[in-house]
Amino acid sequence: MLLGGHLGEIPKRVYVLDSLTYAGSLENLSSSLDNKNFEFVNGDIRNPKLVNDLFSEIDLVVHFAAESHVDRSISDSSNFISTNVLGTHVLLEASVRENIATFLHVSTDEVYGSIDEGFWDENQPLQPNSPYAASKAASDLIVRSFGKTHGLDVRISRCSNNYGPFQYPEKLIPLVITNLMSDKKIPVYGDGMNKREWIHCEDHSRAIHKILLGGTPQNVYNIAGQIEISNLSLVKMILGIMGKNAHEIEFVRDRKGHDFRYALDGGKLQDTLNFTPKIDFEIGLRETVNWYVDNQNWWKSRV
Secondary structure: OEEEOOOOOOOOEEEEEEOOOOOOOHHHHOOOOOOOOEEEEEOOOOOHHHHHHHHOOOOEEEEOOOOOOHHHHHHOOHHHHHHHHHHHHHHHHHHHHOOOOEEEEEEEHHHHOOOOOOOEOOOOOOOOOOHHHHHHHHHHHHHHHHHHHHOOOEEEEEEOEEEOOOOOOOOHHHHHHHHHHOOOOEEEEOOOOOEEEEEEHHHHHHHHHHHHHHOOOOEEEEEOOOOEEEHHHHHHHHHHHOOOOHHHEEEEOOOOOOOOEOOEOOHHHHHHHOOOOOOOHHHHHHHHHHHHHHOHHHHHOOO
16 A cells, blocks of 8 residues: 555555455455545556656555465465565665655564464564565565665564455455355364464554554554464354354364464554554454355355
8 A cells, every 4th residue: 555645644645556466356445446536556566667656656655465375375485475575675675766754564473483372572583484474574674674774764563363354265264254155164274273363454454554653663563463262263153153063174284384373462552552452353253254244246256
């Protein structure tokens, strides 16, 4: 996402640059396409000419673009390195060239690796364990270097697992929902005891907005979901919401290098920018299930 306008002002124009890969769709932006202050640009962040031309029109960058599915990175990591590392570098070079006011890089809790107990804060070393996580950690470090070397106002956010509407069905929550509606078994890796934190995408967006407007340069902010649950327990919650039982679960061979647990310390963001998630997990999860039930045409064209 690219914003025209200075920090603290209402942006004059919002641009979304997206290459519309398998996981992208203009339908996801349908509520904004008719807004005169919004423009969609179909293109690749790895294209220097396109990025340079576009950055001449804007002041602020929120860098969401990434290949993000761990399983795909295990089977073929090339797109992850190309998009997440080289693509980020193209954006940063253009930001320096065009004197971008602020560059906010959206990262992930996975860069810290697995933690058996306790919580990672922003000062923990990066120890990624999957090709996806490694590509994001690499991009984090490149972003940091542009702040230190060029004085670019860079900020990095690292967030827990997201859930909500419009999420591509390969991700765990929509996969469970859509499989149940398609009379398919629910694959659960290993014994299902791997733990994750979850945050609704609207809460994540609120945190991004706070970091963009109130954060400080050269800073990292954890966005903690504060809801920790095992994969198996999560699947059972969805089964309960949809009136199904555990017979729908099929345990499968564990993922290679599967991290056991992610957990973030969100104290910095809470203390400095007064952010805590607002959406109750059980309510948000039920609303998410209902969205996929009510929008079957959207996801059936993608599975």
